Amino acid sequence: MSDDDLTATRRAKLRELRAVGRAYPNDFRPAHRASQLHSAFESAEASALESARPPARIAGRVVGRRSFGQAMFVTVDDGGGRIQAYLRRDQLPPDAWETSRSLDLGDQVGVEGTLFRTKTNELTVAASEVRLLAKCLHAPPEKWHGLADVEIRYRQRYLDLLSNPAVRDVFRKRARIVAGIRRFLSERGFLEVETPILQQIAGGAAARPFRTHHNALGLDLQMRIAPELFLKRLLVGGFDRVFEIGRNFRNEGISTQHNPEFTMLEFYQAWATYEDLMPLTEQMVCALAEEVAGGRVVRCGEHEIDLTPPWRRISLVGAAASAAGCNESDLRDPERARQVAERHGVAIPPAAGAGGIATAIFEHLVEPTLVQPTFVTGFPTEVSPLARPSDSDPWVVDRFELYVVAREMANGFSELNDPDDQRERFLSQLANRERGDDEAHPMDEDYVTALEYAMPPAAGEGIGIDRLAMLLCDAPSIRDVILFPLMRPDRRAAASDEGETPGEGAAPGRAPEPRA
RNA sequence: GAGCCGUUAGCUCAGUCGGUUAGAGCAUCUGCCUUUUAAGCAGAGGGUCCUGGGUUCGAUUCCCAGACGGCUCACCA
Numbered sequence: 001m002s003d004d005d006l007t008a009t010r011r012a013k014l015r016e017l018r019a020v021g022r023a024y025p026n027d028f029r030p031a032h033r034a035s036q037l038h039s040a041f042e043s044a045e046a047s048a049l050e051s052a053r054p055p056a057r058i059a060g061r062v063v064g065r066r067s068f069g070q071a072m073f074v075t076v077d078d079g080g081g082r083i084q085a086y087l088r089r090d091q092l093p094p095d096a097w098e099t100s101r102s103l104d105l106g107d108q109v110g111v112e113g114t115l116f117r118t119k120t121n122e123l124t125v126a127a128s129e130v131r132l133l134a135k136c137l138h139a140p141p142e143k144w145h146g147l148a149d150v151e152i153r154y155r156q157r158y159l160d161l162l163s164n165p166a167v168r169d170v171f172r173k174r175a176r177i178v179a180g181i182r183r184f185l186s187e188r189g190f191l192e193v194e195t196p197i198l199q200q201i202a203g204g205a206a207a208r209p210f211r212t213h214h215n216a217l218g219l220d221l222q223m224r225i226a227p228e229l230f231l232k233r234l235l236v237g238g239f240d241r242v243f244e245i246g247r248n249f250r251n252e253g254i255s256t257q258h259n260p261e262f263t264m265l266e267f268y269q270a271w272a273t274y275e276d277l278m279p280l281t282e283q284m285v286c287a288l289a290e291e292v293a294g295g296r297v298v299r300c301g302e303h304e305i306d307l308t309p310p311w312r313r314i315s316l317v318g319a320a321a322s323a324a325g326c327n328e329s330d331l332r333d334p335e336r337a338r339q340v341a342e343r344h345g346v347a348i349p350p351a352a353g354a355g356g357i358a359t360a361i362f363e364h365l366v367e368p369t370l371v372q373p374t375f376v377t378g379f380p381t382e383v384s385p386l387a388r389p390s391d392s393d394p395w396v397v398d399r400f401e402l403y404v405v406a407r408e409m410a411n412g413f414s415e416l417n418d419p420d421d422q423r424e425r426f427l428s429q430l431a432n433r434e435r436g437d438d439e440a441h442p443m444d445e446d447y448v449t450a451l452e453y454a455m456p457p458a459a460g461e462g463i464g465i466d467r468l469a470m471l472l473c474d475a476p477s478i479r480d481v482i483l484f485p486l487m488r489p490d491r492r493a494a495a496s497d498e499g500e501t502p503g504e505g506a507a508p509g510r511a512p513e514p515r516a
Numbered sequence: 517g518a519g520c521c522g523u524u525a526g527c528u529c530a531g532u533c534g535g536u537u538a539g540a541g542c543a544u545c546u547g548c549c550u551u552u553u554a555a556g557c558a559g560a561g562g563g564u565c566c567u568g569g570g571u572u573c574g575a576u577u578c579c580c581a582g583a584c585g586g587c588u589c590a591c592c593a
Contacts, residue, residue, distance in 0.1 A: 002562050003526045006544060064553070071550040088550060105543075118551045142527040142542050144554055149527085151585045163527090206593055252592050253517085347590090359593085383593075401593075411593060439592085462593095477586095490584060 006139045013102050014135045028110035028131050030059035034081035037115065038123060046117035053114040056125045058083060059133060061162065062107045064143065072100060073124075076109060077162075085111045085125040086118070096130040105143075106136030106162075155490065157483055173292040174469045174481055178245060180288045181265055181465075188280075190241040190267055195230035197223055197247065203447070204228030204386070206439040207250040210260075223249035226462065228386065229447045231268050232415060236455045243267035245465065256477040257407060257467065260486050268415070268460040274398045277412045277461050278375055281402060282309035285373075285468070293472045300405050300474050303371055315378035316362050317396070323365035331358040332395060350436035355380025355395070370403035379413075385425040385441045387413035402463075404471055412461030419451035 017023040037056055041049065063082065064075030071088040087100045103109060112129040141147040141163040153160040153167075160167050182192065200219070202209035204226030212221050227244045234242050248264045269276070286296055289307050296307045321328045324344055330336040337357040341348050346364045349356055358380055370376070379399040381389050387397035399413035416422050426443045433440035469481040479485040 005562065006526055009544070066552050066555050067549085068552070068555085069549040071552090073552050073555085075553075084553070086551070090550080116551095118553090120551075120553075122551090122553075124551085139526040139543055144542065145528045147527075148529095149523090149585090151523090152527095154585090208592095250592075253590080255592080256587080258592065363593090379593090408593070488584065 003139070007137050010104055010135060010137045013104070014137065016102075017132065017135065024134055025131065026133075028059060028133055029057075030078070030110065031055075031057040034058060034060070034076070034078050034083035037083055038081060041115060041123055044115075044117075046121065049116050053116075055113075056083075056115050057110070057112045058085075058125060059110040060108070061136075062103055062105055062109050063140075065103060065105060067101075074100070074103060074109070074111070076111060079168075083125060084122060085113065085127050085130075086116075087111075087127045087130060092127060092130060096127075099132050100127075100130050103130075103132065104136060106138070106140040107132055108134035108136070151487075151490075154479055154485055154487055170469075170473045170475060170481060171483060173473050174465075176292050177288050177469055177472060178263075178465065180291055181245065181284065184284050184287060185241075185243050185267055188241070190243045190269075191239050193231070193234060193239070193242050193244055194246065195224075195227045195234075195244060197249075199224050201442050201444050201446075203441055203444050205248075205250075206441060208252060208439060210249050210251050225250050226264070227266050228460065228462070229444060231266055231460065232455060232458070233447065233450045235268055235270055235415075235458050236450045236453050240270035240456065240458075241268070254486065256479075257470075259466065259478050259482050262478070262482070263465040265463045265465055266460065268458055270456040270458040272459040273457075274377075274400055274412050274414045274459050277459050278311075278313075278400060279309070281410055281412070281461065281463070282307075282311060288468070289472055298472060298474070300471055301476055303405055305372060305404060305471065307373055311373040311375055311402075313375045313377060313400075314366075316366075316376050317358050317378055317380070319366045319376070320358050320362040323369075324361055331361065337361075351432040351440070352437075353382050355382030359383045367403065367408075368406050370406055373402065373404045373409075375400045375402055384413065385429050386416055386422075388416045388418075389421075398459075407467055407470075408464070409467050409471070410461055410463040412459065415455070415458045415460055417451055417455040417457060419448050422451055423448050 014023055037058070041054065044052075058076055058078060060076040060078030062074055063077045064073070064084070066073045070090070071086065073084050073086055075082055075084045087097075089097045092100065110129075110131040110133050111125055111127050113125045113127040116124055116126050118124050141159060146164040147153055147159050153164075161171075186192070198212065198214070198221045200221060202222035202225045204224075205228070207225040209222035209225050212223060213219070214221055226248055227246060231242055231244060243265065244267075245263065245265050247261050249261050250258075251260065252258065254260065286307050286309065289296055289298055298305050298307065317328050317331050321331055324331075324340050326336075326340050330340055332354050334354040334357070337354045338348060341357050341361055344361065344365060346357075346361050349360055352360065362376075377400045378390075378396045379387070379401070381387070381395055381397050384397040384399050387399045390396050390398050397413060399411075401408055401412075402410035416425070426441060426448070429441040430443055433442075466478050466481050469475065470478060473481060475481050
């Protein structure tokens with residue numbers, strides 16, 4: 001049967017339902033969840049159930065149907081688990097039996113009855129009532145292999161979720177990660193805040209923004225690339241520990257590790273340095289791993305990652321020099337650094353000085369090797385326009401990045417709160433922009449003004465939630481932990497949808513759906 | 517943006533060294549079946565082989581272009 005035929009068959013059943021009553025009722029209230037019933041009656045013997053006849057009222061999607069003429073088994077998935085129901089003609093009202101006979105895979109159904117165990121000892125609802133609650137008009141993906149077409153999995157995530165239980169688990173884990181972060185930070189006195197996504201100057205990171213427009217104000221705006229500068233304004237305002245979990249938007253390429261919109265945690269703590277944030281990060285990530293991955297050792301692809309603190313610490317310039325076979329001093333000199341980069345075939349970013357070149361060398365030679373959790377410190381000041389210079393060596397800043405499985409996972413530093421230095425850094429970034437670095441940080445005078453009102457010394461950190469979820473859920477692509485990743489429009493589907501009206505032509509009796 | 521790979525029934529996949537009716541399992545339809553669980557048995561239907569051009573007597577298959585996806589690289593704090 002073609003797709004149209006499959007749908008037409010189901011639509012015909014829907015038409016019959018409409019003819020005799022409400023096709024989409026909302027008066028059935030399930031009293032039990034499949035998982036509850038399984039755990040509550042786990043140890044109940046068949047004979048015990050036989051005498052007690054515990055009532056059960058469940059609702060969910062039909063994911064299996066085995067028919068025997070005058071009886072059938074139906075497996076119902078209520079989102080949290082599955083339980084099967086046994087439907088017999090001689091135990092059901094006639095209309096419920098008719099409903100049962102017309103059930104299709106994918107339908108939403110409500111079943112009421114009593115629990116028993118079958119010959120094969122499976123806990124089962126012996127149905128005394130069956131209600132169709134919502135008709136499924138399309139054939140669902142195959143029961144055994146599930147949905148494998150990656151494109152459909154992303155475009156129609158609901159199909160992925162309803163046919164691949166492991167996918168639901170990933171997103172449940174992701175929710176627990178986010179909830180765990182909130183709990184962890186709230187317990188430590190951090191205040192959760194929300195700052196603008198629509199901004200006039202998108203700052204706080206090196207990235208190209210999306211542009212948009214506010215009609216009433218006639219104002220061009222950008223989507224935020226980071227909440228950083230607003231969160232630090234809040235430090236000036238007197239909130240000494242703040243955090244935000246929210247979406248950032250960066251107008252850049254898509255890969256297994258990049259989605260144009262992604263979720264970031266940023267938190268700021270006054271009276272702290274980047275040294276304080278490293279153990280805090282270790283604690284937080286360990287707590288999350290123990291909660292969602294069952295321990296501090298997590299499997300990620302072919303790697304086994306041991307998150308037990310303390311994590312290794314290396315210096316960026318030191319590691320880059322040793323990987324490139326040169327001295328650190330070579331990487332502090334623009335000309336010699338350039339030669340080292342060229343010798344190793346490392347592309348030199350536009351407008352880069354020695355610090356930028358050293359960072360590029362690090363990223364190409366060292367970053368891919370950082371599989372176990374590693375804090376990288378000693379970032380050049382040149383590539384860190386918002387971070388506080390190290391007291392002992394102002395060529396670098398008090399900053400770290402966390403790498404796990406060769407992926408950047410977190411970025412934290414002691415905040416630059418000297419307004420005059422910050423203005424100079426912005427000006428230097430502007431100069432880089434002139435020289436072709438289109439991701440150089442823009443000038444933000446309003447932010448500098450905020451610093452002039454005295455921001456307490458502080459440290460702040462950003463953690464990529466998607467990448468953290470990838471690590472803790474063992475997901476190879478960021479699209480596996482983002483429910484609806486950005487996709488190109490599917491022009492094939494658009495073209496064919498315009499050419500036909502699916503199913504409707506063959507259903508002349510069907511009245512249009514009232515919408516108001 | 518570049519390279520490689522993929523796109524065949526609603527789903528999961530075979531297949532065609534260019535050949536006449538393109539297959540399987542699940543799903544669907546018909547019949548039988550009151551404890552099955554990837555239920556079973558018998559039968560049937562279901563295809564824009566991603567799209568468009570080209571080569572050819574003949575293209576789902578070969579060539580070119582395009583669409584969409586995946587991976588790698590580039591980009592990307």
